[in-house]
Amino acid sequence: MSVWEIVELARHPQRPYSLDYIRRLAPDFIELHGDRLSADDPALVGGVGTWHGRTTVFLGHQKGRSVKERVARNWGMMHPEGYRKALRLAHHAAKFGFPIISLIDTPGAYPGAGAEERGIAAAIANAIMEWFRIPVPIVAAVIGEGGSGGALGMGVADRVIMLENSIYSVASPEAAASIVWRDNARKVEAAEQLQLTSREIVGMGVVEEVVPEPKGSASADYDAAAAALDEALHRLMRPLLQQPSAELLQHRYDRFRYIDSLIQAEPHFGPKID
């Protein structure tokens, strides 16, 4: 399969979205709304559900299926309110000691005037910083598109995994092409250069694991895809539930602090920390 075919699978209109997984993982899921400041961002769903016998906070980018729903969900591109809602629910989880599952599926944060006016950069910056202080276990999974800061704003976790046909990238192939070539039509070349497939990302040591998808990709069998995701999430979450929170937070810090350690191990990287 070519890199671009994987990008197309990750974006496939029939691919299961966050709510398709969450409703299978926790059938009693109750969606909670709003950032408690000004709005509710429909591009991010969040709420509580019982997962393997434990109340768990679920968060996930949500894309729409119909044209109307796609517009309403803003194609899964969050506004600043979405990141504030995520943090509000993270603090909710911390209050009650609930673990957090975060499902990532976004082309990126919304690149529009309204988002800029309401501080999208600071909202993402603050979210990324605050996740390091949430003293409950967090496991994140890239289920489709992991686009740029919009994805990372929901992706600071103790363990991060990717579905086989998902992608994770510093910028969408279109944005990277626009930045590097000033021409977003060169998206295929950009996708190949970016090394954004799950196998490449796991090879760089950025995610812990790639979750295999059913035959014909996750789009072909939602139940089987959800079962595979559930197994991996639960296996990774279980040991985290036993960790004291100080240790959890230190490990989360170290996970990202040394996430490029494979590269840093190269002899020409320079001096070690003194």
Next chain:
Amino acid sequence: MAILERHQEEVAIQGDELPEILLPTNCPGCGIALQPDELRAHNYVCTECGHHFRLGADVWIPLLADKGSWQERWSDVRSHDLLNWTVPKPYQETVERLLEDGLNEAVRTGTCTLDGKPMWLAAFDFGFVGGTLSIVAGERLARGMEQAASSGTPYVLVSASGGARMQEGVLALMQLAKVNAAVGRLHAAGVPFFSVLTDPTFGGTAASLALLGDINIAEPGAAIGFTGPRVIKQATYADLPPGFQSAEFQLAHGQVDLVRSRTELRPLLAHLLEMYS
């Protein structure tokens, strides 16, 4: 008030003589014929219209640091091509050519004093692949912040950056998390972090450490935002109003605390360093 006045009167607008930079013949702001030496002594701010010329890290360091106080750290940490990036040109070649030109990565960091007060300083260099956040840049920032947090030394950042570096792929994106975690250490340790945003500060740099200062100070007219105007237009086909994403726009929208001329920056930082000591 008296202390602020003392700082305004007694703290020089630059720590040392600034190096010469490439300048146009006329000011792009007002068209006046530029007097390079006069401009250089005035922090590269047009004496006529206040246009702020973009500066590299090699200028920011003598501008802010007291003469002879700068001690650069980790300058021998080097970038190299990780993703075998070849188009439109090989990344390894780009990096090596820039090093030959005397630029040392998109962030330089070290310790110095300002008006005798010790601080950590990190300066982005837009001339190095658009001042993009790379593994080396992230590493220099995170190491400095960790040391500042443990020694209780104030941290001053000067940003000028297009965002995360495409040519380092998702590992460049991960630098946002790496540096923000380190900013969290500064906050937890109660160490002041003053962030100076200059033209331009965008993308992953705006969405990470640059807007997380205890006090965010922007230069007049600097373009600051998340998505660059070209990408916004390609994505939404919307025309953007004049002044969109300017420092003044960000002040009006609550993202920065102050918009100050570069010629007031050093006295202001001297005063803040004293207030927050």
